[in-house]
Amino acid sequence: MSQGTNYVLGVYEDEDVLMDAIKQVREKGVKIEEVYSPFPVHGIEDALGYKRSWLSVAAFMFGITGTSLALTMQIGMMGVDWPMIIGGKDFVPIPSFIPVTFEMTVLLAAFGMVGTFFGVSNLKPWGRPRIYDIRITDDKHVMAIDLDKNDLKEAEIKSIVDGSGASEVNNKTFE
Amino acid sequence: MHAESEVRIPLVTGGKTVHDVTEDICSRVEEKPTKLWMMAMAVSLALLAVGAYAVYLLLWNGIGMWGLNKTVGWAWDITNFVWWVGIGHAGTLISAILLLFRQRWRMSINRAAEAMTIFAVICAALFPILHTGRPWLAFYWMFPLPNTFGSLWVNFNSPLLWDVFAISTYFSVSLVFWYIGLIPDFASIRDRATNKVSKAIYGALSFGWTGGAKTWSHYETVALVLAGLATPLVLSVHTIVSFDFATSVIPGWHTTIFPPYFVAGAIFSGFAMVLTLLLVTRKVYKLEDYITIEHIEMMNVIIIVTGSIVGIAYITEFFIAWYSQVEAEQYAFINRATGPYWWAYWSMMTCNVISPQLFWFKKIRTNLAATFVISIIVNIGMWFERFVIIVTSLHRDFLPSSWAMFYPTAVDIGTYVFSFGVFFTAFFLFAKFFPVINMAEVKSIIKATGQKK
Numbered sequence: 058m059s060q061g062t063n064y065v066l067g068v069y070e071d072e073d074v075l076m077d078a079i080k081q082v083r084e085k086g087v088k089i090e091e092v093y094s095p096f097p098v099h100g101i102e103d104a105l106g107y108k109r110s111w112l113s114v115a116a117f118m119f120g121i122t123g124t125s126l127a128l129t130m131q132i133g134m135m136g137v138d139w140p141m142i143i144g145g146k147d148f149v150p151i152p153s154f155i156p157v158t159f160e161m162t163v164l165l166a167a168f169g170m171v172g173t174f175f176g177v178s179n180l181k182p183w184g185r186p187r188i189y190d191i192r193i194t195d196d197k198h199v200m201a202i203d204l205d206k207n208d209l210k211e212a213e214i215k216s217i218v219d220g221s222g223a224s225e226v227n228n229k230t231f232e
Numbered sequence: 233m234h235a236e237s238e239v240r241i242p243l244v245t246g247g248k249t250v251h252d253v254t255e256d257i258c259s260r261v262e263e264k265p266t267k268l269w270m271m272a273m274a275v276s277l278a279l280l281a282v283g284a285y286a287v288y289l290l291l292w293n294g295i296g297m298w299g300l301n302k303t304v305g306w307a308w309d310i311t312n313f314v315w316w317v318g319i320g321h322a323g324t325l326i327s328a329i330l331l332l333f334r335q336r337w338r339m340s341i342n343r344a345a346e347a348m349t350i351f352a353v354i355c356a357a358l359f360p361i362l363h364t365g366r367p368w369l370a371f372y373w374m375f376p377l378p379n380t381f382g383s384l385w386v387n388f389n390s391p392l393l394w395d396v397f398a399i400s401t402y403f404s405v406s407l408v409f410w411y412i413g414l415i416p417d418f419a420s421i422r423d424r425a426t427n428k429v430s431k432a433i434y435g436a437l438s439f440g441w442t443g444g445a446k447t448w449s450h451y452e453t454v455a456l457v458l459a460g461l462a463t464p465l466v467l468s469v470h471t472i473v474s475f476d477f478a479t480s481v482i483p484g485w486h487t488t489i490f491p492p493y494f495v496a497g498a499i500f501s502g503f504a505m506v507l508t509l510l511l512v513t514r515k516v517y518k519l520e521d522y523i524t525i526e527h528i529e530m531m532n533v534i535i536i537v538t539g540s541i542v543g544i545a546y547i548t549e550f551f552i553a554w555y556s557q558v559e560a561e562q563y564a565f566i567n568r569a570t571g572p573y574w575w576a577y578w579s580m581m582t583c584n585v586i587s588p589q590l591f592w593f594k595k596i597r598t599n600l601a602a603t604f605v606i607s608i609i610v611n612i613g614m615w616f617e618r619f620v621i622i623v624t625s626l627h628r629d630f631l632p633s634s635w636a637m638f639y640p641t642a643v644d645i646g647t648y649v650f651s652f653g654v655f656f657t658a659f660f661l662f663a664k665f666f667p668v669i670n671m672a673e674v675k676s677i678i679k680a681t682g683q684k685k
Contacts, residue, residue, distance in 0.1 A: 072679065092445045095250065095420070096676040099234075102449040110453035116461070134376060134385040143389050156394040156472055160401040163461050167405045171412065174454045175439065178447045180415070184440025193443050194420040196250035196675070 061232045064090070065214050066189055067200040067223035072098045075198045078221035079104040082200065085217050090203040093193045112170055112177075119169025120162045127161035128154065187231055201229075243337055243677060246521035250675045257417075257667045258424055260517055265664055268516060273660050280653030286646020287362065295365045297643040303636040304626045308644045309363045310476075311618040312651060315501070316356035317399070317473055318494070318614060321466055322502025323349025324406060327413075328462035331455070337530050339673040340522040344513060345506045346410040347666070351658040352505070353403045355651040360395070362647065391475035398472040402465060409458045412451070415441050416672040470498040477621065484564035484625030489552070493545035500538035500584070501614035503531050507607040511600060513663060522669055525598050532597035535610065539588030542617075546585065564625055572637060573624045576616050583613020 067082075069075040075098065082089060083106075092101060102109075135141070136149040146153065175181065190199045200218065204211055219226050248256070265273075290297050300307055323345040330338035364370040371377075374396045376386050386393050418438035425431040441447070474490035507528065514523045553565040568577045587609045591597040596606075628635045662668070 093443045094445065094448060095254075095443060096416075096672045097448040097452050098445070098676075101445045105445055107446055107449060110450045112450055112453045113457050116457045130376060131388045135388055139385055141384075143387060146389060150389060153389040156391075156468070156475075157388060157397045159464075159468060160394075160397040163405060163465050164401040167408055167458060167461050170454060170457060171408050174412075174450055178450055180439040180441065180447075182436040182439055186440040186442045188423065188442065191423045194416070194423045194441075195254045 061230045063204040063211075064189065064229045064231070065202045065204060065211065065218060066225075066227045066229050067202070067218035067221065068190065068192075068225040068227065069198040069200065069222065070196075070224050072198065074222040075200070076100065076104055078200065078218075078223065081221045082202075082217055087202060087209060087214055087217055088207050090201045090206070093189060093199045093201065095194055095196055095198070098198070112174055115173045116166045116170035119173075120166030122169070123162040123165030124158055126165070127158040131157060189229055190227070241524075241526050243340070243524070243526070244522055244674060245524055248521060248678060250678055253669075253671050253675050253678065254420055254424070256519075256522075257669050257671050258421055260663075261421055261665060261667060262424070262430075269660065269664055273657070276653055276656035276660055278653075279649055280657055283646055283648075283650020283653045286643045287650050290362060290643050290647060291367070295363065297641060298647075299639045299641045299644050301636050301638070303629055303634050304623055304638040306626065307619075307623050307638045308640055308648060309359045311615065311622050312648055313356050313359035314473055314494075314618045314622075315611075315615050316352045316359075316651065316655075318470065318498035318501045318618075319505045319611070320349040320352035320356065320402075320406075320502060321470060321495070321498035322506045323347070323352075324402075324409075324462050324466040325499050325502065326506070327409060328459040328466065331459040332463060336677050337527055339677060340519075340669050341506065341510060341527060341531075342673070343410075343413065343666075343670045344510055344663075344668050346406065346413070347659065347662045348506060348509060349406050349502075350403070350410060351655050351662075352502075353399065353406065354658070355655050357399055357403065358651055358654070359647075360399075391472060391479050394472045395476060398469045402469045405458070405462060405465060409455075409462060412454060412458065413670055413673075414666065415439055416443065416451075417667040417670065419443065420671055421667065467495055470494045482625050482629075483558070483560040484568070484621065486561075487549060487552070489545055489548055493542065493549075496538045496541035496545065497584075497614060497617060500535060500542055500588075501611055503534050503538070504607040504610035504614070507531055507535075507603055508611070509659065511604050511607070513668060517663075517668065519669065522674065525600075528600070528603055529594075529598050532591045532603060535588050535606075536591045536597075539584060539610070543585035546581065560630070563628075567628055568620055568624045571624065571628070573620065573627070576620050576624065580613050580616040580620050583609045584617060587613070 067078065069078060072094070075092070075094075079089065079092065079101070083104075089105060092105060094101070131154045132149050140148040142148075189201050190197060193199050200223070202214055202218070204214070207214060209217075215226050244253075298307070298309065323342075326338045326345045327342040330342075361367045361370060364373065374386070374393070378385075415438055418434050419441035422431060422434040422438045425434055471491040471494065474494035477485035478487055478490040480486060510523055511528070514520060550565050550569075553561045556562075567573075587606050590602070590606060596602045623638050627637060
């Protein structure tokens with residue numbers, strides 16, 4: 058076996074075949090590292106046993122941060138630092154503060170969530186991705202299996218993947 | 233939790249495979265610019281240059297270069313601002329609201345519509361920035377900076393300040409939403425790139441995307457939450473724009489119907505602009521299999537709905553002016569329809585209320601030439617709507633001795649031309665270098681709703 062990380066790659070043409078294949082391969086005790094697809098396949102995260110994405114919680118947290126920041130800013134500026142009577146309104150006219158508070162909530166929720174998404178998914182402009190198969194971003198679904206993390210022999214894994222409906226079974230090594 | 237509607241006409245025709253989608257869209261980015269594109273680009277750059285000269289004159293000499301006077305203090309500038317922001321609304325409606333409603337026909341039009349949103353909001357933002365006269369100082373006036381910077385805190389009671397927050401949030405959130413959608417498609421282009429330069433550029437733009445299931449799962453959540461955030465956001469933006477008028481005490485502006493009426497008008501004009509742009513893009517890029525007659529018909533249906541809402545709003549305003557028995561309000565409306573600006577009012581009525589009703593006929597709403605013409609008429613009408621609201625409400629104020637007319641100067645026209653230059657230059661650059669259709673999304677529906685060979 059060569060140096061580095063060795064993968065067996067199952068290439069699938071169709072998302073429904075892929076879904077069945079994931080179930081079969083996992084039932085036979087093979088650990089799948091990740092499945093790569095050109096488009097989101099519905100239900101694939103359940104088939105792979107992933108938890109639901111928690112990014113909506115992150116968005117909510119950033120959102121309430123935005124709400125409180127906006128309110129603190131407006132109350133601090135108009136109510137505390139330099140109170141002025143404008144149009145006979147209170148120093149802290151809450152109805153007037155709603156639009157800016159809403160916008161800041163949305164702004165922080167969106168940017169916070171997207172920033173977190175880039176962070177957890179390791180997406181960055183200078184990122185050098187491991188490209189398992191150049192056709193993933195075109196039309197092929199690729200199941201990557203890390204040989205070192207599996208107890209089964211390479212030949213056994215290959216036959217399981219092959220039997221699950223893969224159109225090709227390839228090897229790939231990364232340094 | 234997945235409900236399927238009855239069998240519909242395929243959303244992608246021509247028996248396309250997933251690979252065909254990549255091929256059809258990426259090859260537009262990879263091929264050399266065509267003559268037609270060069271010509272279109274030359275025209276937009278010419279508009280940009282002419283407009284830039286007008287903007288130079290404006291900034292050098294001041295706002296006096298516009299035709300504004302003591303009575304009419306807002307005219308083309310704010311008309312153009314509201315018009316462009318309104319146009320932007322369709323993109324967010326398509327990508328966010330139709331996503332929440334699981335309308336799959338949005339998928340082949342959302343990319344171009346969102347691009348249009350972003351460029352339209354840039355064009356819109358130009359006008360309030362330019363109308364400050366000295367934009368390099370505007371930062372101090374518009375953002376909440378400490379008093380030590382030279383002036384007092386900004387006034388959070390002012391709808392103009394809410395606008396600053398609304399427009400900048402809208403722009404940045406739309407940009408992020410659009411970009412998130414582009415990442416997987418940039419990765420497709422990266423993996424097909426044959427030369428080093430485009431591999432490096434699209435590699436950086438794609439943020440190292442690989443398409444792992446875990447990333448896709450996060451990605452889908454991000455798209456859904458962004459759609460959930462963008463939906464109230466887009467409704468808030470034009471609501472706040474309408475507050476610029478509605479919270480004042482000018483007869484003709486002081487109207488509680490403004491927020492829903494402005495939002496409907498925004499979506500109405502936005503869809504018209506999406507149609508104008510997409511009918512051309514579709515033809516030039518031969519995207520007939522992706523943007524089908526069905527797509528165009530759906531957009532025309534939205535135009536009838538929003539156009540009718542706008543029509544009802546016009547009539548309601550008139551009725552309420554009479555019913556309120558407020559003399560100034562009644563005069564403002566009688567003056568709109570029969571005063572010196574009657575031609576603007578009736579252009580607005582004809583273009584916005586009558587022309588979209590033609591789409592009740594299936595023959596007309598599935599006809600490309602008719603759709604194209606009506607889409608332009610609608611946008612002319614919507615420009616007149618804002619002109620009517622702004623100028624006719626101002627030009628005859630409370631004191632008859634100060635009544636005046638507004639006459640645009642060459643710089644007024646030039647500034648407007650500048651915004652077109654910005655818009656079309658940006659749109660043509662987008663159409664050439666970015667994937668004009670969201671490949672990843674379209675690929676995901678090929679199997680379910682693509683036409684079988």
